[in-house]
Amino acid sequence: MGKDAIIKTNICSRGFTYNYSKNRLKCGDIMNKRIIMHVDANSAYLSWQAAYDLQRGAAIDLRDIPSVVGGSQKDRRGIVLAKSIPAKAFGIQTGEVIWQARQKCPGLVVIPPxxxxxxxxxxxxxxxxxxxxxxxxxFSVDEMFLDYTGMGAFFGEPVEAAHKIKxxxxxxxxxxxxxxxxxxxLTAKIAGDLKKPDMVHTLYHYEIPSKMWILPVEDLFMVGRKTKKKLKEININTIGDLANTDTKFLQNRLKSFGLLLWRYANGIEDSAVSGNTLMNIKSIGNSTTIKFDVEDKKTAHKVLFSLTESVAMRLRGAKACCSIVSVEVRTSQLNFYSHQRKLFTPTCITSEIFAMAAELFEECWGGEKIRHLGVRVSGLYGDDFVQSSLFDDRNREKREALDSAIDSIRCKYGKSSIMRAVLADYEFLPVSGGVGEDDYAMMSSIL
Amino acid sequence: MKLMRKPIEVIALFDFEGNAVPIRFRYEDESQGLCVIKVDKVIKKDKDKFAGNAMIKYTCETCDDGAVKLFELRYEIDSLKWYLYKM
Structure with missing residues (x-):
């Protein structure tokens, strides 16, 4: 077919055809406008389990009865991860403790993840x-962004195509x-959250005042519990209030984050749809709820070690070095505190991060029973070059080589193929935290 | 047909194209013990991808004492297991 060949394609549902040549693709309005779709599975964990059960011949659909996906109560990870719509009617919320959910709804079905x-x-x-x-x-395990720009010629108008996909x-x-x-x-994501389940919604720029500004401010991406409180203090209750606030005032209150929120409230966001969000990571952390209360330093160190292993592995995987290490502790009384320090030399070596984490832990721990421990690294730099100092460990390069060898063994033969001797009693996993699945896409706060 | 959902042992033919065709299978029945059934004909073959779990569904028939009986077999691709789904 020649370059100027006429391609006849059905573009819209209204029933008329467009004729256009390949090198004049930009002539139509439909071609110029950027169209992004946000595909989000409805109560993902629960409906996947329901579909899987139905495939295996289950008599009841979990989505039709009050049911939740939750961690095991025995391991003390009993929180609601996902809920069915009938469970929602009982006032059960995601993140709630299972026994509380059971109180709200006595016949609740709980499925392990x-x-x-x-x-x-x-x-x-x-x-x-x-x-x-x-x-x-x-974007995460159940959310995906799809760049539909210019695809109208193949699959019809965006709304029509979205219905087809759905x-x-x-x-x-x-x-x-x-x-x-x-x-x-951003607008695609907010449109996807408008009304659930099994729906297609649009949120173009001219629809922002009518569809987005009326929503409460916590529905905006990046507005969590704490930001919501701060915004309520300055009498911002809806996204519209936020969009029509003076940017200088917001910046004064919330610093650069205020400006970002203002831009989001006005539907301004221009990041590309890309598979790589690693570049923008600001911190890497990992935490775990322990099956029993930890009372001695030695056991706590073991937990910290196994957490550090996975944090450091992810850090090296992102080709970065960290300059700040922080440790988080939640006691059996559910008190929470954390402690952090800047490192003298940025590092990605497991043993150096662990040494700092152990030191921080000893400084902040008052001897209480511990329920939950976490390690977090931030202040990330690229690992291409690092400013060394006179006081560094002499064996740094050897340690780096050791870590990279361990990483490649684990990558090839699995996480428990090689482990530190201190964790060899299998009381804790050699690399703990996460969900136990490699390559599992977690939520991110970066679009 | 009644829902069975029983794991079964199968003799199948895998052809040059990679298609699996069940020939004969057996399962443990509570009352009759080990039952062997010959697949006389595969009527329909479908692929099911519910929740991303790929399964091949075979609607088949067998001749039992002169009577034609319908049943459905399922082959789970990830686990390589066969199930007698309905009979």
Whole structure:
């Protein structure tokens, strides 16, 4: 076919055809506008489990009865991870403790999480929506951004295509998704959250005042519990209030974050749909709730070590070095405190991070029973070069080589293939934290 | 057909194209003990990807004492396990 060949394609549902040549692709309005879709599985963990159970011949659909996916109460990880819509009617909230949920709804069905299945379902969703665009970003295990710009010629108008995707997912994969359509990732995400389940919503720039500004401010991306409180103090209750506030005032109150929120409230966001969000990571952390209360230093060190192992591995995986280490402790009385310090030389070596974490822990721990421990590193730099100092450990290069050898062994043969002798009693996992699944996409606060 | 959901042992033919065709299978029945059933004909073959778990569904028939019986077999691709789903 020649360059100027006329391609006849059905673009809209209204029933008329566009004729355009390949080298005049930009002539139509539909081609110029950036279109981003946000695909979000409805109560993902629960509906994936429900679809899986149905496939294996279960008589009841978990989505139709009050049910939740939750960690095991025996291991003291009993919180609600996902809930069905009937469970929501009982006032059960995600993140709530299981026994509280049971009090609200006596006949509640609790299912343990199955991360392997979630990864499978997520991969299936990814490969299905890949049919509709070459540019897809996996924002988390159940959320994906799809760049639909210029794809109108192939699959029709965005709303029509979104319905097609939604119906195909329901038909082929057995769960429902919400699709939000916007001109950038932020508006697409907010559109996707408008009303659930199994819906398609749009949020174009001209719809922002009518659809987005009326929402309470906590519905805006990046506005959590604490920011909400701060905003309520200055009488900002809806996204519209925030959008119409003077930027200088916001900046004065919330620093650069205020400006970011103002931009978000006005639907201004221009990041690209990309698979790589690693570049913008600000900190890497890992924490775990221990099965029993830790009372001695030695056991606490073991936990810290196994947490540090995974933090340091992820740090090296992101090709970064950290300059700040912090330790978080939650006691059995549910008191929480943390302690942090800047390192003299940025590092990505497990033993150096652990040494600092252990030191910090000893300084802040008052001998209480410990329920939950966490290690976090921040102040990240690229690992291409590091300013060394006279006081550094002489064996730094050797240690780096050791760590990279350990990483490659673990990468090839699994996380428990090689471990520190101190963890060899299997009381704790050699690399703890996370969900136990490799490559599991976690939520991020960076669009 | 009644829901069975029983794990089964299967003799199947894997052809050059990579298609698996069940030939004969057996399962443990509570009352009759070990039952062996010959697959006379595969009527329909479908792929099911619910929750991303790929399964091949076979609707088959067998001849039991002169009567034609319908049943459904399922082959779970990730675990390589066969199930008698309905009979």
């Amino acid at each position: 199955n991360y392997e299945l979630y990864m499978k379902a997520s991969n299936a969703l990814y490969s299905l929506i890949k049919d509709y665009s070459p540019k897809i970003q996996r 119906d195909r997912v329901k038909e082929e994969l057995g769960f429902t998704v919400n699709i939000g359509i916007g001109e950038n990732k």
